Amino acid sequence: MPETGPHTPATARRRADFSVQKMPGFAAIAIACFVILYAPIITLVIYSFNAGQSVALWQGFSVKWYYIALENRAVQEAALRSLIIAASASAISSVVATMAAIGTTRTGAFKGRTAIYLLINQPLMVPEIVTAVALLIFFASIKVATGYGGLGYLIVAHAAFCVPFAYLPIRARLEGMDATLELAAADLYATPWLAFRRITLPLLAPGIAAGAMLAFVISLDDVIITEFVKSAGQDTLPTYMLGQLRRAITPEVNAISTALLALTLVLLSVFFVLTRARESRSD
Amino acid sequence: MAGKAQVDPPGGYEAAANAQRLHRNWLLSLPAIVLLLIGASGPLLIVLVYSFLHPGDYGGVIWKPTLDAWFKIFFSVDIFDETVHLADAHLSIFWRSVKLSLLTTLITFGFGFPTAYFIATRPKSQRAAWLFLITIPFWTNLLIRTFAIMEVIRNEGIINTWAIRLGLIDQPIQMLYTEGAVLLGMAYVYLPLMVLPLYAAIDRFDFHLLEAGYDLYASRWQVFRRIVLPLVSPGIVAGSILVFVPSLGAYVTPRVLGGGKKMMIGNFIELQFGQGQNWPLGASLSMLLLIVVAVALLVYVRTISRDRADA
Numbered sequence: 001m002p003e004t005g006p007h008t009p010a011t012a013r014r015r016a017d018f019s020v021q022k023m024p025g026f027a028a029i030a031i032a033c034f035v036i037l038y039a040p041i042i043t044l045v046i047y048s049f050n051a052g053q054s055v056a057l058w059q060g061f062s063v064k065w066y067y068i069a070l071e072n073r074a075v076q077e078a079a080l081r082s083l084i085i086a087a088s089a090s091a092i093s094s095v096v097a098t099m100a101a102i103g104t105t106r107t108g109a110f111k112g113r114t115a116i117y118l119l120i121n122q123p124l125m126v127p128e129i130v131t132a133v134a135l136l137i138f139f140a141s142i143k144v145a146t147g148y149g150g151l152g153y154l155i156v157a158h159a160a161f162c163v164p165f166a167y168l169p170i171r172a173r174l175e176g177m178d179a180t181l182e183l184a185a186a187d188l189y190a191t192p193w194l195a196f197r198r199i200t201l202p203l204l205a206p207g208i209a210a211g212a213m214l215a216f217v218i219s220l221d222d223v224i225i226t227e228f229v230k231s232a233g234q235d236t237l238p239t240y241m242l243g244q245l246r247r248a249i250t251p252e253v254n255a256i257s258t259a260l261l262a263l264t265l266v267l268l269s270v271f272f273v274l275t276r277a278r279e280s281r282s283d
Numbered sequence: 284m285a286g287k288a289q290v291d292p293p294g295g296y297e298a299a300a301n302a303q304r305l306h307r308n309w310l311l312s313l314p315a316i317v318l319l320l321i322g323a324s325g326p327l328l329i330v331l332v333y334s335f336l337h338p339g340d341y342g343g344v345i346w347k348p349t350l351d352a353w354f355k356i357f358f359s360v361d362i363f364d365e366t367v368h369l370a371d372a373h374l375s376i377f378w379r380s381v382k383l384s385l386l387t388t389l390i391t392f393g394f395g396f397p398t399a400y401f402i403a404t405r406p407k408s409q410r411a412a413w414l415f416l417i418t419i420p421f422w423t424n425l426l427i428r429t430f431a432i433m434e435v436i437r438n439e440g441i442i443n444t445w446a447i448r449l450g451l452i453d454q455p456i457q458m459l460y461t462e463g464a465v466l467l468g469m470a471y472v473y474l475p476l477m478v479l480p481l482y483a484a485i486d487r488f489d490f491h492l493l494e495a496g497y498d499l500y501a502s503r504w505q506v507f508r509r510i511v512l513p514l515v516s517p518g519i520v521a522g523s524i525l526v527f528v529p530s531l532g533a534y535v536t537p538r539v540l541g542g543g544k545k546m547m548i549g550n551f552i553e554l555q556f557g558q559g560q561n562w563p564l565g566a567s568l569s570m571l572l573l574i575v576v577a578v579a580l581l582v583y584v585r586t587i588s589r590d591r592a593d594a
């Protein structure tokens with residue numbers, strides 16, 4: 001704020017460095033907040049490289065816990081299962097969400113649209129433990145009736161709660177798209193399918209990729225629904241880690257966490273690059 | 284547009300086009316609807332039905348209708364003289380859940396508001412980076428973040444180990460498996476949920492209003508309380524609901540940091556489907572939780588729409 005503004009009489013009693021926006025103590029609390037948010041995570045990452053058994057005393061640098069985790073059969077299987085479920089759930093939910101986004105965006109209001117919105121966003125509103133219990137009951141009876149006990153249940157459950165996370169970025173992308181391009185295609189005698197494949201889909205692709213990425217991260221992180229829906233021997237990485245809690249904690253858990261953390265970070269960075277590209281183009 | 288209106292016959296085409304659009308939109312949404320009905324919403328109806336049934340001996344239900352499960356949420360019947368008591372054990376779990384969720388909301392607001400304000404008042408070029416620092420923990424696995432807290436506060440954790448080494452204490456302080464640990468963990472994991480909506484509200488705030496306030500000889504506190512707080516209140520409501528709702532239904536954090544002793548509703552529900560073997564009670568508790576959450580969300584929608592109407 002320049003001191004020689006039209007408000008000089010009022011500002012005269014203030015210090016020269018007076019800032020209108022500043023609130024006392026806010027910056028200090030904010031910095032403390034960032035430190036508190038990151039300190040435990042960074043500690044967890046650091047001790048994954050500890051040479052000793054402890055997650056509190058530093059006994060030298062080593063990557064042995066990563067080797068131990070990699071050679072652990074249970075970890076290998078859980079990791080593979082996590083990736084299979086996340087990839088399937090992400091693929092299913094992004095296809096389904098893309099269709100729903102095209103059906104509910106840029107078409108004006110239509111009968112039942114609010115109901116569709118509510119249904120799609122339901123996983124964001126209902127406490128996860130309630131959905132988990134509901135799925136436990138539902139899938140248990142299907143298991144008894146059909147005898148099928150594979151990964152299908154987990155994939156369906158994950159795909160369902162991933163839909164809103166895939167839907168939102170796709171819808172945002174659609175809303176920012178120019179509808180006249182598709183009209184132009186129609187004017188040039190493109191069939192609706194051709195216009196979709198050659199015009200809409202390529203323009204929408206970054207949104208779909210971003211949605212698929214978020215869905216993948218959300219599926220990879222899930223604990224509660226997986227814990228309730230899984231059959232015996234169907235641990236994913238998070239439920240495996242939760243199960244390890246009852247035993248003595250070694251830096252092996254830190255190593256698994258760090259690997260999972262790194263994967264999430266990579267996926268998120270890709271997501272942000274995809275959505276940033278959209279913003280800068282629309283500027 | 285005017286030319287088009289002349290070509291179109293009145294009524295006819297328009298109505299047909301609308302009907303076709305309705306048909307197309309529903310058809311496109313159908314796979315999502317089916318998936319969510321199977322994998323999320325539909326099974327909730329089963330839970331509702333189960334809450335009105337008798338429990339089976341080894342889990343499951345007996346198909347005879349009763350209000351027993353709903354009654355048992357709040358009351359218990361003495362097995363000897365059949366007198367009715369308030370179910371103290373249940374009530375203490377509810378009380379802990381509500382208390383810890385409210386405290387979590389308050390703590391995250393106390394830390395979250397200055398943080399959101401700080402980010403919103405950074406130069407425009409820096410804001411995205413600061414915001415990114417909040418979003419990383421937000422998307423980081425909740426279990427990993429809870430683990431991180433556990434490793435810090437355990438008896439063999441970093442705080443106790445170093446406090447003993449430095450001679451501050453001789454015995455480790457028991458921090459894990461206390462209510463305080465659950466509260467710390469929930470505040471830690473849900474903090475980003477408070478900061479993000481608060482930031483969105485403060486970011487839209489017109490800081491010239493502060494200048495006007497100071498010109499009229501308002502103090503910092505007056506400016507904050509009379510101008511900032513009222514204008515960003517929709518963000519405060521949004522952040523509070525976004526923190527309160529998942530706190531109330533929390534399961535992972537109380538399980539890991541409360542160690543089964545400091546149960547919250549979520550863990551109590553799980554218990555009914557595990558060792559408790561009382562599925563109807565678990566179902567009625569789930570429905571109760573759902574009702575409380577629905578009321579909170581309704582308050583949220585009301586506030587938001589009233590705010591929109593004002594604007």
